[in-house]
Amino acid sequence: MSSALLTDLRARGLIFQAAGEEQLPEWLDGGVRTLYCGFDPTADSLHIGSLVPLLMLRRFQLAGHRPLALVGGATGLIGDPSFKAQERQLNTPEVIAGWVDKIRQQVSRFVDFDAGEASAIVVNNLDWTRDMDVLTFLRDVGKHFSVNAMIQKESVKQRIEREGSGISFTEFTYMILQSYDFAELSKRYGCGLQIGGSDQWGNITGGIDLARRMYGNQVYGLTMPLITKADGTKFGKTESGTVWLDPVRTSPYAFYQFWLNTADVDVYRFLKYFTFLPVAEIDVLERADEQRQGRPEAQSVLAREVTRLVHGNEGLVAAQRITEALFSDNLSTLSAADFEQLRLDGLPASELPEAASMPATLTQLLTEAGMAPSGKQVKDALARNAVLCNGRPLGWGDNEQPAAVLTPDNALHGRYFVVRLGKKKYHLFYGKAA
RNA sequence: GGAGGGGUUCCCGAGUGGCCAAAGGGAUCAGACUGUAAAUCUGACGCGAAAGCUUCGGUGGUUCGAAUCCACCCCCCUCCA
Numbered sequence: 001m002s003s004a005l006l007t008d009l010r011a012r013g014l015i016f017q018a019a020g021e022e023q024l025p026e027w028l029d030g031g032v033r034t035l036y037c038g039f040d041p042t043a044d045s046l047h048i049g050s051l052v053p054l055l056m057l058r059r060f061q062l063a064g065h066r067p068l069a070l071v072g073g074a075t076g077l078i079g080d081p082s083f084k085a086q087e088r089q090l091n092t093p094e095v096i097a098g099w100v101d102k103i104r105q106q107v108s109r110f111v112d113f114d115a116g117e118a119s120a121i122v123v124n125n126l127d128w129t130r131d132m133d134v135l136t137f138l139r140d141v142g143k144h145f146s147v148n149a150m151i152q153k154e155s156v157k158q159r160i161e162r163e164g165s166g167i168s169f170t171e172f173t174y175m176i177l178q179s180y181d182f183a184e185l186s187k188r189y190g191c192g193l194q195i196g197g198s199d200q201w202g203n204i205t206g207g208i209d210l211a212r213r214m215y216g217n218q219v220y221g222l223t224m225p226l227i228t229k230a231d232g233t234k235f236g237k238t239e240s241g242t243v244w245l246d247p248v249r250t251s252p253y254a255f256y257q258f259w260l261n262t263a264d265v266d267v268y269r270f271l272k273y274f275t276f277l278p279v280a281e282i283d284v285l286e287r288a289d290e291q292r293q294g295r296p297e298a299q300s301v302l303a304r305e306v307t308r309l310v311h312g313n314e315g316l317v318a319a320q321r322i323t324e325a326l327f328s329d330n331l332s333t334l335s336a337a338d339f340e341q342l343r344l345d346g347l348p349a350s351e352l353p354e355a356a357s358m359p360a361t362l363t364q365l366l367t368e369a370g371m372a373p374s375g376k377q378v379k380d381a382l383a384r385n386a387v388l389c390n391g392r393p394l395g396w397g398d399n400e401q402p403a404a405v406l407t408p409d410n411a412l413h414g415r416y417f418v419v420r421l422g423k424k425k426y427h428l429f430y431g432k433a434a
Numbered sequence: 435g436g437a438g439g440g441g442u443u444c445c446c447g448a449g450u451g452g453c454c455a456a457a458g459g460g461a462u463c464a465g466a467c468u469g470u471a472a473a474u475c476u477g478a479c480g481c482g483a484a485a486g487c488u489u490c491g492g493u494g495g496u497u498c499g500a501a502u503c504c505a506c507c508c509c510c511c512u513c514c515a
Contacts, residue, residue, distance in 0.1 A: 386464055
């Protein structure tokens with residue numbers, strides 16, 4: 001364990017802001033330190049936005065420190081206003097409790113619970129806030145906060161100043177709750193460092209102040225940069241929405257594809273953020289790619305590493321199997337068993353209706369299968385020969401006779417159709433087994 | 435409680451009686467070019483195969499005709515008490 005960790009984190013561009021920067025290296029070098037990062041249940045799964053902090057916990061653990069993963073059973077009931085443009089809708093306590101369970105399991109996959117002194121712990125802030133009464137909260141905790149200072153925080157400024165949106169007292173209080181978490185963890189576990197995304201800076205510094213005021217504990221804070229893409233679009237979204245960590249929401253295949261599609265300008269930075277590959281190795285890869293003609297190798301390394309981290313080796317193999325089958329034009333070499341496997345691996349698939357109950361149009365069939373949000377898009381694609389069925393282009397003329405197109409004669413192994421829309425959207429249709 | 439401002443299609447934002455399924459930009463989707471990139475160009479972009487159907491906070495009304503006018507209601511913001 002050593003502040004060599006900090007050097008590596010800096011080289012990766014993972015440190016955005018630090019509170020107590022002068023003493024931090026020394027503190028880290030002084031023994032097994034305890035740190036925490038919070039994850040609020042805002043859905044039943046985390047998405048890749050939480051990946052950097054999750055991996056960060058692991059980086060610290062690998063460096064010999066003890067990570068606490070906090071699941072925000074309490075803060076999730078309130079909602080963090082930080083840099084949010086609008087007040088959020090409250091969810092019921094029952095719903096949140098369900099999400100807490102899911103997130104606890106998810107978070108647990110990224111840290112090691114059997115690492116001696118550095119063994120991870122999952123905590124829930126509901127445990128120390130549930131039974132606190134209002135007056136205690138206001139007198140013992142609230143008294144340490146200056147509203148004057150709170151409204152100055154950049155994270156809530158736009159909500160306070162901007163016309164068209166306000167902030168409820170409930171959300172405004174969030175900062176105090178999270179600050180209290182840090183103070184409490186410093187007391188309970190000797191936790192001396194909180195990490196989080198750059199949007200958490202205000203909440204983290206609030207906690208640092210509170211820990212000192214309530215318990216005289218000197219604690220530290222680190223934030224990680226917001227992950228951005230060079231083209232300015234939001235990181236973590238695909239055409240089908242958010243990229244989730246839960247394989248049920250985002251299949252390992254889709255997850256793998258997401259990373260594979262990383263832009264060249266972003267990929268080396270992402271390798272540093274999202275993998276444990278040494279920086280030197282990433283630099284070598286970058287130089288090698290510069291020499292190469294055509295497609296760089298970095299994307300496939302990134303996709304492989306991150307998919308393995310999140311979905312394990314099995315998930316990775318499944319993702320690669322589908323990718324290989326679809327993007328190498330060798331559909332005809334696949335066996336019936338292979339198709340079944342692709343289905344199990346998470347290739348989007350649906351059962352084909354009987355010829356008698358077949359939808360009247362292909363646009364309808366493909367839309368219902370979720371390949372496109374509206375028939376218009378399918379229509380557009382058909383008109384441009386961008387819809388392929390088992391490799392054969394379909395045209396606008398085929399639209400009104402799906403039953404004539406999707407016949408057993410045209411199927412692979414009598415019942416499989418791989419329909420491709422555009423360059424990357426694939427869907428497996430399967431008929432009844434013979 | 436008082437005064438004022440505002441709610442338009444995914445987002446921003448025009449439109450203030452017919453020419454409006456609603457300008458423009460962004461996002462998104464598809465094509466060309468490529469490397470399942472980037473940049474650029476092209477097309478699509480409420481729903482529908484089409485005929486046609488449904489939109490401009492809500493409900494009623496005026497009118498041959500409403501996103502646009504009227505009434506009431508709901509929500510948001512600003513200032514004052």
